[in-house]
Amino acid sequence: MRSIGHKRAALAAASVAAVAATVFGVANLGTSANAAPKADNSAKTATPIKHVVVIYDENNSFDHYFGTYPHAANTDGTTFTAKAGTPIPNNYISHPDLLTNNPNAFNPQRLDAAHALTCDQSHSYGSEQKAFDGGLMDRFVEETETSSCSPSTLYGTDGIVMDYYDGNTVTALWTLAQNYAMSDNSFSTGFGPSTPGALNLVSGNTSGALSVNSVTGVPTSTTTTTVTSDPDPFYDDCADSNHTKTGNLTKMTGKNIGDLLNSRGVSWGWFEDGFTPTTTAADSPTGYAVCGAMVPITAENANFPLGAYVPHHAPFAYYESTSNPHHLLPASLDEVGHDGQANHNYDVSYFYQALAADKLPAVSFVKAAAAQDGHPGSSNPVDEQISLVKEINAIEASPAWADTAIVIAYDDSDGWYDHVAATITNGSAASGNSAICTNAATLDIGGQVNRCGPGPRQPLLVISPYAKKNFIDHTLTTQSSILKFIEDNWNTGRVGGVSADATSGDLDNMFDFKAPPGQAMRLTLAANGTVASESKVHGNGNGNRKN
Template sequence: MRLTVLILALLILTAFTIPSSAGEPKNVPIKHFIVLIQENSSFDHFFGTFPGAKGFPENYSMPVDPSDPRAGRVRPFKLPYPNTISLPHNKKASSIAYNGGLMNGFIRAGNMYGLNGTLAMGYYDRDTIPLYWNLAEEYVLFDMWFASYRGGCLQNALYLYAGQMGGYEKESIPEEGFNLRTIFDELDQKGISWKIYMANYDPNANYTDFKARVMLTPKYSQIARNPLLAIPRFVHNKTLNSRIVDLREYYTDLKQGTLPQVSFVIPSPYCGHSPTDIILNQYLVVDIVNALIKSRYWNESALLILWIDGGGWADHVTPPTNFGFRVPAILISPYARRGYIDSEIRDHTSVLKFIEWLYDLPPLTERDARARNLLSAFTFSEPREAVFPVELAGEPVDSERNRVLRGIITSSYGFMLIGVAFLIISAFFYRVRRKNEELAWAEVREADRVNIVSLFIASAVAFILVYLISILAFNLSVTIAIIISLYAVLAGLLILLAFLVVMNR
């Protein structure tokens, strides 16, 4: 009898430990896992005043200079604007901020780099980031999630993709690229579908591009956020490289029923990195989240919004050994606990742990082998009704208002260019009439015609350049674009005034 019971127990245990077949997840309702990668926010920076979370301690303040008490202290303050300068958050600056675990050197780090270090104590709340607060209230907010490395984006991305950084601590990309095994190698080997969706994806921006590799162009950020582009096989193998695509394919895949089982989404440049507008960042996140909620995939998906580094913003919690600073993370799923604050200690390798658990993959390194899973954030009961993100206070990237403003800027420069041409020609003929030389255009000397045309072309080039700068600035901040446009109009009027004075002497 005892033998029979033992055999039955072993059979039951075996049934529950049989691994999934290739490409099939565990017997849980999550069939698609999406990681939305953001940047540059500490937990206190976004959720320091969030009710129930491990936010600012009572009477919390930070010394301007930990070595000089006379320099004063700064308390957390609410930032009045949605975009700021980028604070230093490389290895050196992070070491200063960490200050042996005292977590009181963030202001000093900023000051040492010639910036206003007190900005590090600034924070946002519901008024500026209603999307993130709304999602945190409805789904799961992790308040003890840490970056994997005390430093910037590249090393933290390596931990997220590979569970290690291979001992590489420089900010630039090595000439030969990286030789690391990643979670995507594991997925590919087991036949599990995956993609990386990147906003404004440039297929030529990879480790073979010298300027991008050594941080001489903005293209570097594409590699730092997606280090697969610094791993030769993912660049040169057409099959692997074809799975790194533009963000527009994410929406297409949702509509056509071709969403892969594992996805990383990188919404650069609206990924929260300063000085981009945090309101515009939220609108892109709203689009990504809402597209999933409205799709056929909602009832079998989980989406994790993860900030990959602290961005130089202050946080009061001392990280565990070998971890970076605390960052926000939000889990969105019909199986996520409602309004739950998860305080278990995690870092970016917990993402690897969850994927490995879901698809029965071996750990990449000891780091992800020891990482805590995400399971405490799920219920895996019946899927609950989706809660759409709240309406934001600002304007979406492609809102009707912004399209109108962009059209006004474009039209203004067009009318200004026509006006310049008219005034140049009118001023010339006015000068001619003043000298009683009634000449038709055909009778104007060749040299004068060349001067008029050359001046018009020079003006056109100048206006086009300023227009392009305005549109580029528009993508960062509507206010900046309008200011540039107003200054351009003023400068154009002053130049025309000077031209008229010279022509009519």
Template sequence: MFSVTTSLQNAAKIFVGVSLLVWLMSSIARAAEGTSHTPITPIRHLIVIVGENHSFDNLFGAYQPVGGQTVSNLLSKGIINEDGTPGPHFVEAQQWQASVTDKYSIAPMRTRPFATLPQPNSTFAFGRKPNEPDPRFPADLPSGPFQLSHYAPYQLSFTGDPAHRFFQMWQQFDDGRSDLFPWVATTVGTGSEGKPPPVPFTDQSTRQGAVSMGFYNMTQCDAPVFKFIADHYAMSDNFHQGIMGGTGASFIYLGTGDLAYYSDGNGNPATPPTSLIEDPNPWPNSNNWYKQDGYASGSYVNCADESQPGVAPIATYLRAHHRPSRCDPGHYYLVNNYGPAYNADGTPVDVKQHPYTLPPQTLPNIGEAMSKAGVSWKYYIGGLKRGGAQHSGANDTWCSICNPLQYSKNIMTTALRNQIVDVSEFYRDAHNGNLPEVSFVRPYEPYSGHPADSAVSAYEYFVMSITNNVISRPDLFASTAIVVTLDEGDGYYDSGYIQPLDFFGDGTRIPMLVISPYVKPGRIDHVYSDHGSILKFIEKNWNLAPLSPRSRDNLPNPIAAPDNPYVPTNGPSIGDLMTVFDFADKQPRPPLIIPGGI
């Protein structure tokens, strides 16, 4: 009889074998078609703008669609009313307490519902005192979603950074119930970094409260830029972060369709120091206070070995859903945030002196793939000088983990590094008619929308600036699609479906908007997709092969059941974004982004 671990490894081998065959067949087919990489659609320029840290319901929970479209959100489900108060089906989002005192669980034993939410806390917000409830919010909020802007103004309001690391997000999901968000935030010991819990231990020890249950209300003028884009262009209400967890792993996935792992710097897997390995099992005499998890603690997981802490519960869940783990033996995958092995100017970081640094990666990435195919590209990111070095004193504007290509040895040690430039270069290239075929755009940190040190309104301003700059150039916009999204949901509550793809996710729904003359105004696409779908669009539009035999861009496009467009019947699967567009019916007068009207 095979062991559980052996069965999982065999399933993974079958998945990789099938993926290799698909990849080889795809490569052969493309070779037979010739070397031309002329786009197959009218889209000659793709611009991908990536902000930070908001779930779909956090921004679009109260959105009301136009033109007879439907949307899956808090309002349509009756969880909230138009004014943001609890709706007739509020109980569907009720939050629970639970008990985990021995081994980590992704579906722990629930004990009782919260009578009222723990008072929201802004510990991780700029300018707020740590470990104190935020006095802007009541201490008796009902046990479910609440409108943030009832208590903190939408414009430039730092509301805090909920728990949103890998093992925490699996628990928040709670086998599809999504009912443990405040409990996780108040128990896991966020920032504990391998330290035992305080004595006496209480479920309020981390003092994050229930800020994760907050949402903004578009019916009351919150997020007016994004509402305007959704009304006049297109969006998805079934787009997901590809990885359970935070910014670093999510950006790496955006660039590779895969997970980074600890290595010798030449692509060979290695074993990291014990202090860098995740251990979500609880400390004795605590309820769910992780033994080892934090930005200066564990972030690697050997998920092919079910004896490793936290691995078996996720592996068991995957077997129940007939999904492979995609965990290669001996690989310690990075599931949270560590910095890249290269500085912005290409000089190496000493990993031994800076252990919270991911060794150089050799994963195939979209930058290399496009360059080999002759597809022009740039990665525009805030905080760089011309020539690629980081601005001195730019730490408050620079996000080192927000560029997947900065982790890559084959990018950062070659001339391809010159394709990574400051975001200001985007405006110069657009003005001079030199925009590449594919542009990734990451704002300066204060304009990223990150709820700890930015605001949604700042990200909206940035998006509007980039977008209107392009729309105001009709010859350019006529062949352009602008994708606006975020890296991940920040641990904010979301009521949407999550498809199990493999050990690493998918993760929660996040916003994704498409601005192009080739979309119907107000269209809402329901096809299941995630960050890997952006890679699939690039590959299909420019006739490229998937990045590697195991990358998720090998997954098929979803086939939805007739009665449920959100859940694929052929999972694991993700879309290629082609269904968002209508290439046969171009908008004659696509509008500039003008919040509040035209």
């Protein structure tokens, strides 16, 4: 579910502006200029990795993108030929019967680039569980499929939820998997859509949520709940069409990785396309900033232009301590990654500026514009590749590349078919959960309900000079494994409470931290996702850069 457009209701400007000022106050605008500067511990790491960049794309299962990896049909699109000795993951190539005798109502069929823009499938907390059918993985057509939708440019057909792309369409991802490391055993931390996936990335926890009236800012209850859907964040002017809708917003209690990095003195930032407001809070008659930036118009989205910024994709806006409600810009490029009025939340343009100026924060989270994040129904793998190629090329061309680890991961599966179910390690006995969750050996850890997981399997790639080459990792990991890697690398400690960070699997097996300095390569991807050029990196392992 995503917001399309930013209409403003006819509210009294003065009163709404007063509400905005009262609701957000000044606590969220960054550290006081009079505060003593913190020691910068960004370079103090447990591994040679001094920079982590998490590219968090949208709504795809592993089999949907890698079902026939490394074998592409090569009947259309960009030709893909696997390197000799490429390992085969747990997919349709290693289980060919899934293509011809699938337990679901339809067999998987190949999608090509001409059918890149598809209907958004159902991917709610409950429907995904039902599709799993106790681990039989045989009810996706009945429970998560959307076979028709509008506008007519969106492709749908009976059985589409089962279908997959290959390297002729998702070429960049397949190329990166050939040259770096990929997991075939990584899952969402829990079932459900984008917001739970975003929260599990930064805190490993979807419980501790408070519902708040969008217009008045008054909590609707004093009892915390668990986030299982896609409510907009409370600490965001652009949420719920600038707080004009009658629905409720959500704010989270507890800590996240931003808090831990701040305490440790480690630079970090969330960079999302469209974050810079088109009307500032100071210039807005309502007192709320307006996020009116539109995504680039392509043939795929010409019939339904989208706002670039999606509030419920921005996890740090759910927490008062790490939010930038008015979308204030950093005072200078030197502020990026550090305390200041932007409070670690920026437009993606600042990510590219920081890269070019050799000022990349130690930890960066990057979110593409709505039409380029891979989300079915509004984005697609062809447009997603545009942003991926731009992001990867910019990072690999930068001075930071020599000691950087890029993690490409997804916030949810969109309900697309995948044939693998992980053993549930945190079930839930609450009403509305299905047998795969209610029958788990462990239920409702810490007394927090509706956090059943792991959920669906999704792609996860590590791109780094220290990543193992053409390697497939089988370690069971989740979205919160990324959080755990950051915690361990910068010695921040754990989020604590019922966070999944401590119990999540490690990403370490995807790396070779003993790789000889100077032996790493720098790839440049062509627009079609193939390798345009390759050169040796010089100065691998620079641990002296200050960010």
